[in-house]
Amino acid sequence: MDGPPRRAVAALAYKTHGEPSEVLSQEDYDLPTEIGPEDVKIKMLASPINPADLNTVEGKYPLLPQSLPAVGGHEGVGEIISIGAKVSDLTVGDWVVPLESGLGTWREAGVFKRTAWHKVPRDLPLESAATMSINPPTALCLLEKFAKLHKGDVIVQNGANSTVGQCAVGGDTTCQGNGREDYEYCPEKATRRRPAGH
DSSP states (O other), rough: SSOOOOOEEEEEEEHHHSOOOHHHEEEEEEESOOOTTEEEEEEEOOOOOOOOHHHHHTOOOOOOSSSSSSOSSSSOOOEEEOOOOOOOOOOOOOOOOESSSSSOEEEEEEEEEEGEEEEEEESHHHHHHHTTTSSSHHHHHHHHHHHOOOOOOOOSSOOOSSSSHHHHOSSSSGGSOOOOOOOOOGGGOOOOOOOOTO
């Protein structure tokens, strides 16, 4: 007997670091039908392409895979399709986002440790859920850790149409509802703003 049955799933992977257009390729990986007691099986619903993802493929990012080949992608949103026997805080159908970098989210599905994922509401816009684990925390860190901001303070930023920029000014639905009242977004002063959640 060759172990538990498996099925193949597609992933965007690389065997060596280099120019993403040259080293990335679709690869099929075996997905075990049985999982460990503390594992979850996740179907990826959406995963963005961030500069950090491309830098990782190039070998230029500070957090590189421990070994190659590797599946690309640091963030995304997935749906739980199976849980291990000891997983009690998630159920099939829950949406989750990564708590760790380098999990390889550019894949159809995968088996991961439960502790590497965080449950999010299913009613979030898919694009917001898929992009909430890297850029919104970066914006929050910039607003709270680098300077003491007070109501009425002004922040100046470049790249304000980026996800980090939109989060910093409250123009992205992923970042809204955090209870902050010490800065305001001024739409009358904005020259360019993409719709929230896009």
